[in-house]
Amino acid sequence: MASFDYNGKTIETDDEGYLQNLVDWDKGLAEVLAEQEGVELTDKHWKLIEWIRDYFQKYQVAPAIKSLAREVMKLENLPDKKEANRFVYELFPEGPAKQLAKIAGLPKPTGCV
Amino acid sequence: MAKPKEKYKVPVLDGKIPIPKIVPGAFAYEHMIGAQEEDMRALGFPAKLQDGWKEKAIGVFKEILDHNKAVRDYMDICVRCGACTDKCQFFLGTADPNNMPVQRQELMRKVYRYYFTPSGFFKTLSNSQELTEEVLKDWYTYYYQCSECRRCSLFCPYGIDTAEITMAARHIMDSIGLGHKYATEVIHKVYKTGNNIGIPPLALRRTLDDLEEEMNEESGKDVKIPMDVEGAEVLLVPPSADFFAMPHMESLKGYAKVFHKAGISYTVSSYASEAGNFGMFLGSYKNAKEINKRIWDDARRLKVKRVIMGECGHAWRAAYNYSNTMNGPFDFLDSKYKQPTHICDFTLGLVKDGVIKLDPSANDDKVVTFHDSCMIARSSRIGDFAGGQFVIPRELIKAAANKFVELRVGTTKEKTFCCGGGGSLLAEEVMNVRIAGAMPRMQTIKEAVDNHGVNFCACICAICKTQFTKMFPIYGFDAEMVGGIHQLVSNAILM
Numbered sequence: 001m002a003s004f005d006y007n008g009k010t011i012e013t014d015d016e017g018y019l020q021n022l023v024d025w026d027k028g029l030a031e032v033l034a035e036q037e038g039v040e041l042t043d044k045h046w047k048l049i050e051w052i053r054d055y056f057q058k059y060q061v062a063p064a065i066k067s068l069a070r071e072v073m074k075l076e077n078l079p080d081k082k083e084a085n086r087f088v089y090e091l092f093p094e095g096p097a098k099q100l101a102k103i104a105g106l107p108k109p110t111g112c113v
Numbered sequence: 114m115a116k117p118k119e120k121y122k123v124p125v126l127d128g129k130i131p132i133p134k135i136v137p138g139a140f141a142y143e144h145m146i147g148a149q150e151e152d153m154r155a156l157g158f159p160a161k162l163q164d165g166w167k168e169k170a171i172g173v174f175k176e177i178l179d180h181n182k183a184v185r186d187y188m189d190i191c192v193r194c195g196a197c198t199d200k201c202q203f204f205l206g207t208a209d210p211n212n213m214p215v216q217r218q219e220l221m222r223k224v225y226r227y228y229f230t231p232s233g234f235f236k237t238l239s240n241s242q243e244l245t246e247e248v249l250k251d252w253y254t255y256y257y258q259c260s261e262c263r264r265c266s267l268f269c270p271y272g273i274d275t276a277e278i279t280m281a282a283r284h285i286m287d288s289i290g291l292g293h294k295y296a297t298e299v300i301h302k303v304y305k306t307g308n309n310i311g312i313p314p315l316a317l318r319r320t321l322d323d324l325e326e327e328m329n330e331e332s333g334k335d336v337k338i339p340m341d342v343e344g345a346e347v348l349l350v351p352p353s354a355d356f357f358a359m360p361h362m363e364s365l366k367g368y369a370k371v372f373h374k375a376g377i378s379y380t381v382s383s384y385a386s387e388a389g390n391f392g393m394f395l396g397s398y399k400n401a402k403e404i405n406k407r408i409w410d411d412a413r414r415l416k417v418k419r420v421i422m423g424e425c426g427h428a429w430r431a432a433y434n435y436s437n438t439m440n441g442p443f444d445f446l447d448s449k450y451k452q453p454t455h456i457c458d459f460t461l462g463l464v465k466d467g468v469i470k471l472d473p474s475a476n477d478d479k480v481v482t483f484h485d486s487c488m489i490a491r492s493s494r495i496g497d498f499a500g501g502q503f504v505i506p507r508e509l510i511k512a513a514a515n516k517f518v519e520l521r522v523g524t525t526k527e528k529t530f531c532c533g534g535g536g537s538l539l540a541e542e543v544m545n546v547r548i549a550g551a552m553p554r555m556q557t558i559k560e561a562v563d564n565h566g567v568n569f570c571a572c573i574c575a576i577c578k579t580q581f582t583k584m585f586p587i588y589g590f591d592a593e594m595v596g597g598i599h600q601l602v603s604n605a606i607l608m
Contacts, residue, residue: 015294015542016146016542058315059315059319060311061306061310061311061312061313064320064323064324064358065357065358065359065362066320066327066359067320067323070323070326070327098541109357110295110298110299110302110309110311111299111308111309111310111311111353111357111389112309112352112361112539112575112576112579113357113358
């Protein structure tokens with residue numbers, strides 16, 4: 001367990017920096033988490049963050065990588081999934097499962113992924 | 114836009130796998146992150162280390178010695194011949210002497226001698242050691258730098274299986290409340306949602322819908338992945354990574370197309386949505402049995418005739434080797450079929466019988482090699498004949514692709530190296546252990562790439578696929594070189 005101060009509040013994370021209490025998340029906190037990851041958030045990042053949070057709210061788990069790629073193809077008007085994956089990795093170099101999920105305030109994906 | 118987060122120390126690849134000069138304590142700093150209390154409780158372990166842990170640990174140790182004759186023998190019969198020393202990929206990669214199999218065993222054996230042999234009390238004479246906090250720390254470090262791959266046991270003249278010792282040590286540690294987060298969290302998720310990732314039924318259905326749509330667009334055929342269908346002929350149990358990650362999902366498409374084309378009705382289960390069995394990694398019989406039971410309970414509920422396992426190494430070991438004694442016999446299934454059946458065995462049978470046709474030229478852009486997964490190569494069998502686990506995957510690859518190259522002799526089949534991520538080491542925090550452990554296999558990949566132009570490494574294990582997808586770019590190869598055999602089948606099958 002680790003923690004840091006944000007807006008006068010103590011934010012708890014697990015040892016890998018994922019939020020312990022998902023309700024702590026807001027846009028300002030996402031900026032802080034992104035900075036810890038060395039990621040500078042642009043409009044393109046935000047579109048994915050909002051979509052993945054909606055998905056999580058509905059399904060209680062992060063989307064499968066192909067479902068994410070499908071969405072990115074639509075959002076960014078890309079020709080195929082390969083391009084979509086490349087686009088995601090450009091925004092989040094450590095990968096969507098790890099970095100996008102963390103910044104969006106989702107729990108860490110587990111298992112053989 | 115964004116900068117890479119971490120830098121790793123990566124060995125240089127020159128194709129050689131030298132025996133390193135030992136560096137004591139070189140990897141003593143590496144540690145798995147400790148378990149969360151709620152996960153430990155869910156698995157039936159104490160939430161954390163408590164007073165009296167030492168007595169408890171020795172008690173559990175004694176139970177293991179009483180019930181597991183193999184472990185008791187392994188404690189006594191090592192003659193220090195040294196045949197195992199240079200056979201472990203984690204020793205070759207880390208140079209840490211505690212990663213020599215004999216030394217890894219010695220961490221437990223010296224405690225065994227102290228408590229369970231007559232001369233143990235005379236420490237110097239018998240080289241024994243009381244279980245102190247210091248020793249426990251070594252256990253926690255080095256029993257999590259073993260992937261339970263069993264390569265060393267192949268070369269041991271007495272057949273001492275370090276994996277059994279690692280499992281025993283992990284079980285003792287869990288039993289006193291000293292667990293690690295990665296596998297305990299995963300098992301807790303299996304109990305809550307049916308799979309390691311934590312995909313609930315609604316999300317699983319959504320994922321399968323997306324995948325069906327993709328297959329429709331690509332093939333023009335209405336390929337389905339049915340879920341929870343009672344009365345289907347086959348229950349298909351893939352590792353949950355096949356529902357979530359890449360390249361794993363490409364193999365799931367391959368399975369679906371095979372069933373579609375063969376006209377055999379099948380279903381996946383949202384209750385048994387995991388082939389993997391991390392209980393086995395922990396050496397916890399109780400948890401391994403509980404996880405395994407979900408598959409057979411749902412096979413019964415769905416009234417299927419047979420169970421087929423997807424591309425997952427240790428899942429196949431757990432299902433093939435242990436199912437029958439853990440939760441069998443499966444007299445409610447159709448006795449015509451092997452229980453369970455490996456997906457490669459199933460698909461190759463259909464190819465040979467002419468039920469499905471593969472066009473290998475569909476993979477002509479690939480020069481394929483095959484990485485034998487340790488759990489399948491050394492710990493189980495596929496098919497009806499000795500060595501089937503080596504022959505069947507290769508025959509299926511050759512039916513699906515024209516260009517196939519073997520990796521270096523002495524590192525394939527039963528002598529295969531571990532990918533470096535098995536046995537619950539697939540955690541982010543031990544990335545340097547994973548990089549070091551992958552080194553021998555990466556040297557042989559380098560050789561195959563340089564000499565034969567290999568550009569596709571086929572695997573039949575979700576862990577190997579994930580580990581390699583991470584390791585290949587770290588070592589300078591393209592991550593897209595990694596994939597499953599049914600990914601090749603998916604490309605080649607005539608729809």
